[in-house]
Amino acid sequence: MSESESAAQPQPEQQAVGESSTAPSRRAVLGWGGAGFALGAAAAGGAVSAFGSGPDMVSAASSGASVPFHGEHQAGIASAVQDRLHFAAFDVKTKDREELVKLLKEWTVAARLMTAGLPVGEGGFGGLPEAPPDDTGEALGLKASRLTLTIGFGPGLFAKGRFGLEGKRPEALVDLELFPGDNLDPARSGGDLCVQACADDPQVAVHAIRQLARIGFGKVAVRWSQLGFGKTSSTTPDEQTPRNMMGFKDGTRNISGTDKAALDKHVWVGAGDGSDWLTGGSYLVARRIRMNIETWDRTPLQEQEDIFGRDKGEGAPVGKSKEREEPFLKAMKPEAHVRLAHPDTNNGATILRRGYSFTDGTDGLGRLDAGLFFLAYQRDVRKGFIPIQRNLAKSDGLNEYIQHVGSAVFAVPPGVRDKDDWWGRTLFA
Amino acid sequence: MRPARLTVIAAASVAAALTAVTGCSQKSDAGGNDAIKVAASDSACDVSKTEFPAGKVQFDVENKGAKVTEVYVLFPDARIVTERENIGPGTKASITAEIKAGEYEIVCKPGMKGDGIKQKVKVTGKGAAEEKRSPEADAAVAAYRAYVVTQAEETLPKAQAFADAVKAGDIEGAKKLYATSRIGWERTEPVAESFGDIDPKVDVREDGLEAGQDLEKDWTGWHRLEKALWADNKIGDREKQLADTLITDLTDWQKKVGQAEITPTSIANGAKELLDEVATGKVTGEEERYSRTDLVDFKANVEGAQKAYELLKPIASKNDPELVKQLDTQFAALNTLLDKYRADQTTYEFTSYDKVGEPERKELSDGVNALAEPLSKLAAAVTK
Numbered sequence: 001m002s003e004s005e006s007a008a009q010p011q012p013e014q015q016a017v018g019e020s021s022t023a024p025s026r027r028a029v030l031g032w033g034g035a036g037f038a039l040g041a042a043a044a045g046g047a048v049s050a051f052g053s054g055p056d057m058v059s060a061a062s063s064g065a066s067v068p069f070h071g072e073h074q075a076g077i078a079s080a081v082q083d084r085l086h087f088a089a090f091d092v093k094t095k096d097r098e099e100l101v102k103l104l105k106e107w108t109v110a111a112r113l114m115t116a117g118l119p120v121g122e123g124g125f126g127g128l129p130e131a132p133p134d135d136t137g138e139a140l141g142l143k144a145s146r147l148t149l150t151i152g153f154g155p156g157l158f159a160k161g162r163f164g165l166e167g168k169r170p171e172a173l174v175d176l177e178l179f180p181g182d183n184l185d186p187a188r189s190g191g192d193l194c195v196q197a198c199a200d201d202p203q204v205a206v207h208a209i210r211q212l213a214r215i216g217f218g219k220v221a222v223r224w225s226q227l228g229f230g231k232t233s234s235t236t237p238d239e240q241t242p243r244n245m246m247g248f249k250d251g252t253r254n255i256s257g258t259d260k261a262a263l264d265k266h267v268w269v270g271a272g273d274g275s276d277w278l279t280g281g282s283y284l285v286a287r288r289i290r291m292n293i294e295t296w297d298r299t300p301l302q303e304q305e306d307i308f309g310r311d312k313g314e315g316a317p318v319g320k321s322k323e324r325e326e327p328f329l330k331a332m333k334p335e336a337h338v339r340l341a342h343p344d345t346n347n348g349a350t351i352l353r354r355g356y357s358f359t360d361g362t363d364g365l366g367r368l369d370a371g372l373f374f375l376a377y378q379r380d381v382r383k384g385f386i387p388i389q390r391n392l393a394k395s396d397g398l399n400e401y402i403q404h405v406g407s408a409v410f411a412v413p414p415g416v417r418d419k420d421d422w423w424g425r426t427l428f429a
Numbered sequence: 430m431r432p433a434r435l436t437v438i439a440a441a442s443v444a445a446a447l448t449a450v451t452g453c454s455q456k457s458d459a460g461g462n463d464a465i466k467v468a469a470s471d472s473a474c475d476v477s478k479t480e481f482p483a484g485k486v487q488f489d490v491e492n493k494g495a496k497v498t499e500v501y502v503l504f505p506d507a508r509i510v511t512e513r514e515n516i517g518p519g520t521k522a523s524i525t526a527e528i529k530a531g532e533y534e535i536v537c538k539p540g541m542k543g544d545g546i547k548q549k550v551k552v553t554g555k556g557a558a559e560e561k562r563s564p565e566a567d568a569a570v571a572a573y574r575a576y577v578v579t580q581a582e583e584t585l586p587k588a589q590a591f592a593d594a595v596k597a598g599d600i601e602g603a604k605k606l607y608a609t610s611r612i613g614w615e616r617t618e619p620v621a622e623s624f625g626d627i628d629p630k631v632d633v634r635e636d637g638l639e640a641g642q643d644l645e646k647d648w649t650g651w652h653r654l655e656k657a658l659w660a661d662n663k664i665g666d667r668e669k670q671l672a673d674t675l676i677t678d679l680t681d682w683q684k685k686v687g688q689a690e691i692t693p694t695s696i697a698n699g700a701k702e703l704l705d706e707v708a709t710g711k712v713t714g715e716e717e718r719y720s721r722t723d724l725v726d727f728k729a730n731v732e733g734a735q736k737a738y739e740l741l742k743p744i745a746s747k748n749d750p751e752l753v754k755q756l757d758t759q760f761a762a763l764n765t766l767l768d769k770y771r772a773d774q775t776t777y778e779f780t781s782y783d784k785v786g787e788p789e790r791k792e793l794s795d796g797v798n799a800l801a802e803p804l805s806k807l808a809a810a811v812t813k
Contacts, residue, residue: 091795093795093799127809128808128809128812130694130697130698130808130809130812131805131806131808131809131812132805132806187787214802217798217799217801217802217803218755218759218798218799218800218802218803219799221791221795221798221799
């Protein structure tokens with residue numbers, strides 16, 4: 001693999017944050033025993049583009065590079081999927097629109113710093129001994145680790161009489177219906193705001209959410225949050241698809257982060273889509289999907305493979321030998337997951353998935369509290385997640401082994417353009 | 430040495446050390462030649478010299494009045510340098526202390542009550558001068574010390590009434606008096622806790638005992654009685670005995686309160702610590718697990734924090750007006766939220782915490798976070 005490819009078109013901003021990636025990454029050194037090419041890539045490449053593609057992504061993770069925060073779209077959607085997730089949904093507590101706007105500006109400043117691998121405020125130490133430091137400090141000395149922070153606005157924000165945004169609620173930001181089999185916990189659902197933090201280092205992602213929550217106290221309060229690991233789908237098709245907690249590769253046919261045409265068609269909200277403020281943005285559906293791990297593990301291999309419509313070893317669709325071969329849907333059982341989720345079964349409905357596995361210890365019965373934290377971005381929830389989930393909820397063979405226990409939907413604004421821009425400007429300004 | 434920047438907790442050892450030094454000096458002969466004579470009467474407090482050199486100073490006190498008196502040497506912020514109680518009419522007593530350059534007050538309290546009769550004195554000479562604090566800061570510290578002392582004084586009769594009910598075997602009566610007997614303590618908890626030995630005696634919870642301690646023998650204080658009243662529903666000899674112990678320990682606390690090391694930053698951080706108490710013990714319902722009177726403690730903690738904040742506000746307003754605005758808003762918001770749980774705002778009768786649902790507890794927790802986070806910045810705002 002060619003390391004030089006990883007340094008895809010550094011932009012001016014990347015140079016600005018290059019400070020954080022000029023030093024050899026500790027992990028690169030550890031990982032490759034100081035092999036010259038790894039160090040060279042980290043030093044010469046600066047930040048790796050969010051849209052860099054191909055086999056370089058492994059080295060991108062190891063170099064701890066930063067993903068540009070500014071752009072037409074928010075990072076963290078089409079960007080190469082990082083290893084770890086900390087997702088948080090917030091309730092807005094303030095009733096004052098100006099105070100909310102101020103918070104969004106403060107969050108933007110903090111996000112800009114943290115995604116560049118820098119501490120917030122006056123840093124994590126060296127200040128007044130009597131006062132707590134501005135930065136909590138657990139990410140000091142760590143690389144940016146490709147941290148991306150992505151904000152979304154929930155339906156509650158547009159409620160009448162709250163912030164004067166009722167006229168701006170996009171039609172496509174629908175309240176999700178209760179799908180058959182749903183067992184939603186209100187304490188893990190909804191939220192006025194969300195922030196998705198993805199990074200290759202869990203400490204970096206956790207730090208980011210912790211800082212934002214801290215800055216937000218009094219104005220917003222964390223409603224629920226979810227940690228994730230082991231990305232379950234990738235936006236870099238040349239990489240092997242990671243396995244989910246059931247041991248299967250799922251999400252093979254995801255939209256590539258470099259496929260501009262597909263992104264424009266299925267992910268980014270277009271200029272004529274109805275809500276001008278959201279142009280260049282997207283919609284996010286988040287679902288906490290609990291897996292009945294123990295019963296799944298007692299399921300015969302053939303049944304497991306039939307349920308997914310793929311073989312367990314290679315991940316090839318039924319009747320095929322390679323993971324990425326085009327599936328022949330009719331060869332699969334009618335209730336096979338791949339068959340029911342496929343665009344061809346859903347009038348072309350396509351979503352960009354960025355889900356992560358989660359394991360939150362065990363429940364009171366000693367069962368692994370694990371599953372998939374499903375994150376899907378799309379241009380219109382009514383044409384993306386909803387038809388697919390209706391189809392799956394009705395007859396997916398997996399339903400015996402999974403249950404949707406948390407649910408939320410958000411309108412994801414366009415990217416922060418430059419240092420004067422802020423999250424939500426197009427909605428609030 | 431008196432480092433100006435200390436939290437109350439950290440200061441505890443300093444206060445203890447000061448007391449120890451004073452105690453020692455009282456026994457030793459400091460040499461009578463340079464002693465300052467203090468002539469105390471029922472209406473005067475005459476000092477032979479109002480200006481003297483720094484170092485080991487001895488005060489020879491003579492009570493020429495008809496009442497029992499006590500004599501204090503106070504820092505400008507009203508902290509006690511040294512003191513001597515119970516000086517009977519016609520008797521003499523000597524007090525010694527290491528005193529650094531600075532301004533002090535000698536106070537005689539005929540009858541051992543009230544503000545006493547004050548006499549300003551000046552200590553001159555070399556030695557590290559007391560770090561100069563602004564008059565506003567001294568005023569805030571003096572006022573906070575007065576608050577803490579008053580809280581302790583007002584707590585004792587309430588605790589006594591509670592103890593009396595326990596001793597009378599009156600379970601229902603004791604239950605009614607329990608929560609309010611704790612308010613003064615809860616309002617000033619960070620200072621109260623700075624006397625490390627008192628807190629474990631009066632406010633420890635069942636799970637707070639250390640390894641090797643015996644639940645029957647070593648668990649004392651309010652929560653032990655709380656369990657007897659609400660969980661066991663009985664008062665035995667042991668409980669009656671513990672009621673007396675509680676009063677003894679609280680009397681000890683009241684005596685010591687004046688000696689606490691208090692600085693503007695320790696007041697500020699103490700206010701934040703009160704909110705921490707709420708966040709870790711009250712919101713979770715751990716504190717009053719039998720009586721379910723957690724919201725009374727909650728309110729008292731907030732009141733204590735607010736008092737501390739109000740006293741520092743003149744300083745903080747100059748340095749960080751934005752923070753002051755935020756704190757005013759959040760104190761008001763949290764108090765409004767708490768008022769939802771009492772029908773009558775003139776009493777401390779709050780909803781039993783087991784009747785407060787999970788969403789409401791989350792709301793209270795959010796309110797505490799909203800206040801505690803900016804409150805953690807108050808120390809910086811009074812230090813600038």
